[in-house]
Amino acid sequence: MQYKSQAVAKPYFVAAIALFVAQILFGLIMGLQYVWGDFLFPYIPFNVARMVHTNALIVWLLMGFMGATYYLIPEEAETELVSPKLALAMFWIFLVAAGLTVVGYLTVPYARLAAMTGNDLLPTMGREFLEQPTITKLGIVVVALAFLFNVTLTVLKGRKTAINTVLLIGLWGLAVLFLFSFVNPHNVVRDKFYWWWVVHLWVEGVWELVLGSILAFVLIKVTGVDREVIEKWLYVIITLTLVTGILGTGHHYYWIGTPEYWQLIGSIFSALEPIPFFAMTLFAFNMVNKRRREHPNKAATLWVLGTGVMAFLGAGVWGFLHTLSPVNYYTHGTQITAAHGHMAFYGAYVMVNLALISYAMPILRGRAANSNKSQVAEMWGFWLMTVSIVFITLFLTAAGILQVWLQRVSDNPLPFMVAQEQVSLFYWMREWTGVIFLIGLLVYIWSFFIPGEEKAA
Amino acid sequence: MNAQHRGHAPRPYPPGDLAIWVFILAELAAFFALFAAYAFTRLRHLELFNEMQKTLDSTAGMINTLLLISGSWGVARAVAAVKANHVRASANWLLMAIGSGVGFLIVKYFEYGAKFSAGVGLDTNLFYTFYISLTMFHALHVVLGMVILLFVWNKTRRGGYSAHDHHGMETGASYWHMVDLVWIVLFPLVYVMR
Amino acid sequence: MSEAFTTSTARNIFYGGTLFFLLVFLALTYQTEQSIPSRDRREMLADAKVVAGKKIWETNNCIGCHTLLGEGAYFAPELGNVVKRLGSEEAVKAFIKSRPPEGVPGRRSMPQFNFTDQQLDEIAAFLKYVSEINSAKWPPNIQG
Amino acid sequence: MNTHLLNMLWVALLVATVLTWLIGKTGYTGPLAVSAILVIAAIKGWMIIQDFMGLRRVRLLWRGIVVGWLLVTLAVILIAYWLGLK
Numbered sequence: 001m002q003y004k005s006q007a008v009a010k011p012y013f014v015a016a017i018a019l020f021v022a023q024i025l026f027g028l029i030m031g032l033q034y035v036w037g038d039f040l041f042p043y044i045p046f047n048v049a050r051m052v053h054t055n056a057l058i059v060w061l062l063m064g065f066m067g068a069t070y071y072l073i074p075e076e077a078e079t080e081l082v083s084p085k086l087a088l089a090m091f092w093i094f095l096v097a098a099g100l101t102v103v104g105y106l107t108v109p110y111a112r113l114a115a116m117t118g119n120d121l122l123p124t125m126g127r128e129f130l131e132q133p134t135i136t137k138l139g140i141v142v143v144a145l146a147f148l149f150n151v152t153l154t155v156l157k158g159r160k161t162a163i164n165t166v167l168l169i170g171l172w173g174l175a176v177l178f179l180f181s182f183v184n185p186h187n188v189v190r191d192k193f194y195w196w197w198v199v200h201l202w203v204e205g206v207w208e209l210v211l212g213s214i215l216a217f218v219l220i221k222v223t224g225v226d227r228e229v230i231e232k233w234l235y236v237i238i239t240l241t242l243v244t245g246i247l248g249t250g251h252h253y254y255w256i257g258t259p260e261y262w263q264l265i266g267s268i269f270s271a272l273e274p275i276p277f278f279a280m281t282l283f284a285f286n287m288v289n290k291r292r293r294e295h296p297n298k299a300a301t302l303w304v305l306g307t308g309v310m311a312f313l314g315a316g317v318w319g320f321l322h323t324l325s326p327v328n329y330y331t332h333g334t335q336i337t338a339a340h341g342h343m344a345f346y347g348a349y350v351m352v353n354l355a356l357i358s359y360a361m362p363i364l365r366g367r368a369a370n371s372n373k374s375q376v377a378e379m380w381g382f383w384l385m386t387v388s389i390v391f392i393t394l395f396l397t398a399a400g401i402l403q404v405w406l407q408r409v410s411d412n413p414l415p416f417m418v419a420q421e422q423v424s425l426f427y428w429m430r431e432w433t434g435v436i437f438l439i440g441l442l443v444y445i446w447s448f449f450i451p452g453e454e455k456a457a
Numbered sequence: 458m459n460a461q462h463r464g465h466a467p468r469p470y471p472p473g474d475l476a477i478w479v480f481i482l483a484e485l486a487a488f489f490a491l492f493a494a495y496a497f498t499r500l501r502h503l504e505l506f507n508e509m510q511k512t513l514d515s516t517a518g519m520i521n522t523l524l525l526i527s528g529s530w531g532v533a534r535a536v537a538a539v540k541a542n543h544v545r546a547s548a549n550w551l552l553m554a555i556g557s558g559v560g561f562l563i564v565k566y567f568e569y570g571a572k573f574s575a576g577v578g579l580d581t582n583l584f585y586t587f588y589i590s591l592t593m594f595h596a597l598h599v600v601l602g603m604v605i606l607l608f609v610w611n612k613t614r615r616g617g618y619s620a621h622d623h624h625g626m627e628t629g630a631s632y633w634h635m636v637d638l639v640w641i642v643l644f645p646l647v648y649v650m651r
Numbered sequence: 652m653s654e655a656f657t658t659s660t661a662r663n664i665f666y667g668g669t670l671f672f673l674l675v676f677l678a679l680t681y682q683t684e685q686s687i688p689s690r691d692r693r694e695m696l697a698d699a700k701v702v703a704g705k706k707i708w709e710t711n712n713c714i715g716c717h718t719l720l721g722e723g724a725y726f727a728p729e730l731g732n733v734v735k736r737l738g739s740e741e742a743v744k745a746f747i748k749s750r751p752p753e754g755v756p757g758r759r760s761m762p763q764f765n766f767t768d769q770q771l772d773e774i775a776a777f778l779k780y781v782s783e784i785n786s787a788k789w790p791p792n793i794q795g
Numbered sequence: 796m797n798t799h800l801l802n803m804l805w806v807a808l809l810v811a812t813v814l815t816w817l818i819g820k821t822g823y824t825g826p827l828a829v830s831a832i833l834v835i836a837a838i839k840g841w842m843i844i845q846d847f848m849g850l851r852r853v854r855l856l857w858r859g860i861v862v863g864w865l866l867v868t869l870a871v872i873l874i875a876y877w878l879g880l881k
Contacts (some may be wrong), residue, residue, distance in 0.1 A: 034726070037759035042752065045762050046726050047715025111764075114710040126709025128723055162658065184709075186702045188781055189691035192722065193683065228658060235661035236479050242669045243483055246676045255789035256720045257691045258683055261579050261586045263787070265679070268490040275483065330791060333721030333729060413794045416728035417759070467854040471861075475656035478857075480664050485864045492868055496875030503879050519816035523809055526839075530805040533847040537798050580686055594675070601671050627849075628660060634848040641839045642868055644812075645832045649819035650876065 001363050003074035005081035010364045011091050012067025013357045017445065019060035019098070020350075024438050026053040031431040035424050044106065051105050051131045057345065058129065059098045064353035065174075065210055066091075066147055069167060071360045072217045073151050077158025082150050090146050097139045101132055123184055127195055130181045137181055144175040162231035163213045163220075166238060170209030177201050189257035196252045203344075204245040204273065204315075211352045212238050212280070215307060218359050219284065222301050223291035233283045240276035248273050251323045255332055263325035270323040274316030277348075284308030297362065297369035299378040303355035306386060310347025318343050318393065330408050335423075336400035343393040346385075354382075354444075361448070370447070377447035384440025391433045399426035472536075473628035481635045484598070488639045491594070492646060495587050502583055507651045509584035517568045518648040521561050522640060525599075528557030529637040532606070532630045535613075542620040544613060551610040554633065558603040565596050588647060595636070595643060602636045605629045690785035704777025707770055716761070718795075720786055727761065729795030734782045736793050740775035747771060804842050811835050829876055833869050840865040 001007065030049045032039050040049075074081050081087060104113045110126070117133035119125045124134045132140070148171060155164050180197040216234045220227055250266025284305050295301065318340040322331040331337070358378065362370045369375070407419040414422070471478055499506040531554035538547035572585075579589050609629040612618060618626050695701055708714075713730070714723040720731040728736075737743050748771065752763040766774070815835050818828050841862065845851040850858040 030726075033759070036757065038754040038757055041754040041760065042762055045716075046759070047712045047724065050715050050724055050726070051712065110712040110715075111710045119710060123706060123709065126712050126714065128714045131712060131715070162662070186696050186705055187691055187693050188705070188719070189687055189784060190684075192720070193680075232476070232656055232658050232661050235658065235665045236476055239476075239480060239661070239665040239668050240483055242665075243480070243672050246669075246672045247679075249676065250679075252722075253683075255786045256722070257687060257784040257786055259580050259686045259690070260787050261590060262679075262683075264491075264494060264586060264590060268487060268494060271490055272483065272486055275486070329789060332789065333718040333723070333725060335725055338725055407794050408791045413792045415794050419794075420759075468852055469854055470655040471853045471857045472849045474660035476661035476664050480668060482860065485861075489864065489868050489871075493871050493875075496872045500875050500879045515816060515819050519812060522812045522816075526805065526808045526812065526843075529843060529847050530801060530808075533801050533849075534798060536849070537801060578686070579682060597671070597675060601667070605667070624657075625660075631848060634843055637847070638840055638843050638865070641836055641843065642865070642872075645815055645836050646872055649815055650829045650832050650872075651824050 001366075003080050005084040005087075006071050006074050006360075007364060008081065008084045008087040008091070009067040009071035009360060011088070012063050012070065013361060013364075015091070015095050016060040016063040016067060016353065017357070019056045019063065021441060021445070022102075023053055023056035023060065024434070024441055026050075026056065028431070028434050028438065031427070031434050034420075034427040035431065048105055048110070052102055054129055055098075055105075055131065056102070059094075061345075061349050061353060063094070064357065065171070065214075066094075068210075068214050068353065068356045068360075069147075069151055069171065071356070071364075072167070072214070073154050073164055074158075076161050076164040076217070077155050079154060079158035082153040082157070086146055086150050090143050090150075093139065094143045097136055097143075101136045104133065105131075122182065124182055127184070127191070129199060130195070134182075137178075140178065141175075144178065148172060148175055161227070162234055163216050166209050166216075166234060167213040170206045170213065173206030173209065174202060177206060192256045193253065193258060196249055200249045200252055201246070203349075204248055205242060207349065208241045208245065208276070209238050211307075211311075211348055212241070214352050214356050215280070215284065215304060218300060218304050218355055219287045221359060222295040222297060222304065223287045224293040224295075225287050225290050230287060233279075233287075237276050237279050237283060240279060244269050244272040244275060251325075251328065254325050254328055267324045271320060273323070274312065274320050277312040277316035281308035281312045295369070297359060297375070299370070299375045299382070300355060300359035302379055302382055303351055303358050306382060307347065307351040307355055310343065310351055310386065310389075312347075313390075314340065314343030314345070314347035314393070318397075321397075330404050331400065334400045334403050334407075335396045336404070339393045339396035339400055342396065343389055346389045351386075371450065374447050374450035377443055377450055381440050381444025381447060384443060385437055386440075388433050388437035388440060392430050392437070395426045395430040395433065399423040399430070402426070471631065473631040474624065477628045477631055481631060484635060485639070488595075488642075491591055492642060495591065495646065498583060498587065505582060506584050509582065509588075510648070510651055513588065513648050514568055514571070515648045517564050518644050521564050522644050524557045524561045524564070525637045525640050528554040528561070529634050531557060532633050536623065536627060536630050539613065539618050539623045539626055540620055544616060544619065547618070547626075548610055548613040551606055551613060555603055555606050555610060558599055558606070561599055562596065565592070591643060591647060595639060598636045598639070602633045605632055692780060692783045692785075695780045695783065698776060698780075700773045700776035701780045704773035704775070704780075707766070707774050708777055711764055719781060720784070721789065726759065729790060730778055731781050731784075731786065732790060732793065732795055734775070734779045736795065740779055743775050743778060744771040747774065800846065804846055808839055808842060811839050826877070826880065829873070833873055837865065837869055840869075 026049045029040065029044060030046060030053055033041075033046050033049065070081065070087055104117075108116065110131075113133060114120075114125050117135050119134055122134050124137055125131060130137070148168075151171070152168060155168060177198055180194050183194045185191050185194070212234050216230050219225065220230050247265055247269035250262040251270040253262035253266060285308065288301060288305060322328055322336050322340065362368065370378070402423045403419050406414045406422055407416060531550045535547045535550035535554065538544075538550055577585050577589075579586055606629055609618075609626050613626065708719075713719075716724050716727040718725060718729045718731070721729065734740055734743055737746065747761070747764065747766065750761045750763045754760040754762075815832055818832055844858070844861050844865065848861070850861060
């Protein structure tokens with residue numbers, strides 16, 4: 001660790017992984033409810049489990065991003081963080097707010113939670129992924145502002161590199177777009193239209209800037225390739241990302257009451273969206289091949305390469321699979337979407353977070369890399385989780401194809417629930433694969449506790 | 458310059474910065490998709506497309522083609538001039554290219570004006586969705602190309618480029634030629650052939 | 652390579668390209684706002700029941716199980732066309748009312764929300780409104 | 796760069812454009828007219844790529860990508876047109 005203030009990243013990483021575990025546990029509950037309908041009913045209805053599953057994911061990814069930022073900004077800017085105390089204070093506020101929100105989800109009926117938290121004053125709740133009480137959303141804004149204030153000032157007083165500039169643009173974009181979560185028109189078409197400004201422009205826009213810069217940072221560290229080369233790639237990749245991703249928003253505007261020309265624009269630009277992901281894969285492999293040093297942390301390199309491949313598969317290929325409007329007409333709102341969502345989130349955002357954690361955590365604990373034994377365990381975690389997500393995606397895709405066929409294409413379309421029963425075999429297989437994913441996650445966590453410091457800091 | 462290159466091994470990279478070429482290829486891919494979508498949608502609505510195409514002003518399209526070709530020629534001459542160290546001439550050629558862009562937009566202004574005042578819009582019918590999306594998207598590229606050329610022209614005027622260093626000018630020039638190239642396909646496709 | 656490809660050009664293309672496509676997106680947004688009044692049935696929002704129904708929809712997190720115009724969770728049926736599928740607003744209300752509080756053994760079941768009659772009217776009015784939005788002929792058939 | 800060549804190409808491109816326009820104006824339609832139009836477009840595009848863009852002196856890979864784009868695009872247009880004849 002070159003700068004003392006980088007240490008604030010550590011609690012963020014720990015909390016992120018803890019929330020990751022919560023996310024997976026609730027995922028397993030939901031998966032079981034798919035095939036065992038009254039499991040935990042009415043104590044934890046499906047919608048509650050889903051809120052916890054998705055919100056925990058978002059919060060832990062954001063926690064990971066923040067931790068990553070606190071870790072890499074001082075090193076890139078070559079100066080200590082402006083205020084490590086503020087960073088720690090915000091950590092606790094964010095964690096407590098997230099915790100209270102989850103407790104709220106689990107203990108109080110959602111309508112009561114809405115009433116208790118003053119949703120009437122500014123109704124923002126009850127929209128997918130933005131279920132958080134309005135006061136939680138306001139809290140997120142406060143935390144985000146304090147965070148951005150802290151890191152932006154740090155960069156301003158220090159060295160400005162492509163990596164920290166792109167990271168800051170991504171983070172500011174993330175915060176600004178989140179403000180659209182407070183936009184909730186009565187008109188359903190407009191509601192959905194601007195809802196995507198948060199959801200799509202996050203994951204297929206500004207988050208990719210964060211992803212790109214974290215990836216670039218780790219690549220510089222583990223490969224020793226010239227910063228100049230890596231920064232050029234970074235700019236090219238994020239240009240392609242935004243050039244395709246901004247108008248790619250159109251693929252959400254096919255069937256929600258928006259004009260039909262979006263079918264043309266959305267299809268064309270989202271058909272190009274795999275290109276930046278493909279470039280990212282090439283980038284990661286190219287840089288690792290050109291490496292100028294053998295970094296002792298093999299696990300971090302594996303995560304970086306994994307991010308390249310899995311982001312391309314999940315976000316690129318599985319996204320493309322159902323993005324053209326004539327295809328999407330049949331697949332919209334089916335398990336195909338769920339399949340894409342699982343692999344894309346894991347491949348892009350989960351893996352990049354784990355890549356940085358894998359690189360930074362040993363250093364935060366005072367060594368360049370973990371012992372071989374620990375790294376082997378971590379790689380086991382990598383493979384178990386990654387292979388599981390591939391199979392989860394395949395099973396959900398199979399379920400989705402069958403669902404589309406039974407419910408939408410065949411001559412005698414079946415009602416939704418009847419079609420669901422027909423595909424339950426795939427849901428069972430998905431659930432068992434989910435258990436293996438959890439095992440992989442536990443192995444991954446266990447790797448942190450394997451002692452041994454073969455390599456000095 | 459010409460003599461220098463003759464008989465030499467081909468250059469490894471196209472003129473201008475490689476980064477612009479990545480962008481150019483992405484743009485070409487987008488236009489390819491748009492053209493293919495047009496061609497195959499036309500297939501399913503032959504009568505509509507053939508009939509609606511007659512409502513377009515192909516003379517305006519032709520004049521615009523002439524303007525873009527001339528702009529492209531101007532930029533090519535500008536690059537040739539700077540390579541011969543004729544910096545002033547180079548700046549003037551760039552200005553001429555920018556002027557052709559202005560002319561293009563003026564013609565487009567009248568063309569769209571006539572259409573919009575006739576009540577035509579993006580969702581009038583499938584043909585007009587394509588016509589407006591394609592030409593509007595292309596026209597925006599003309600605007601972007603003009604902005605780039607303005608920067609290049611300004612730098613040329615101040616003596617920023619020379620026979621030794623004209624990397625930036627070639628970067629802008631390549632983008633401008635791409636805009637022209639795309640129109641070379643767009644004009645016959647949308648305005649003429651049926 | 653280094654001469655052919657400079658970081659500063661790559662950076663400028665990033666800023667220029669992003670700005671360009673952002674402006675195109677904003678222009679299309681403006682166009683969309685201009686043209687959706689003919690598709691979104693906003694006149695139905697004059698009915699206070701529809702607006703109240705949307706709020707009930709939100710504060711009970713219906714989207715956590717159902718989809719609405721294809722967006723939401725995929726655990727329970729699509730509701731954008733539910734009024735048409737069940738035949739009437741009355742049928743929708745009757746279904747919501749009929750849910751057993753303890754669920755159906757072994758099967759997925761909607762919770763019993765104990766809505767008042769007025770709330771049921773409002774929800775039904777909201778779903779009726781959504782069903783009339785011009786969604787470009789989606790879903791492909793009545794099953795959603 | 797040979798400015799004389801550039802000027803010649805410019806004139807050729809202008810003439811080719813007017814030719815395309817005339818085909819449209821005179822109302823010629825059908826496979827022959829369309830083939831002519833597309834061949835003219837291919838020649839125009841090729842001139843622009845080779846000499847205006849200056850890819851003539853660049854190694855085959857890059858030239859191939861751009862010329863390839865032109866030919867594939869025109870081929871797709873032609874195929875779609877041809878399918879429409881049936």
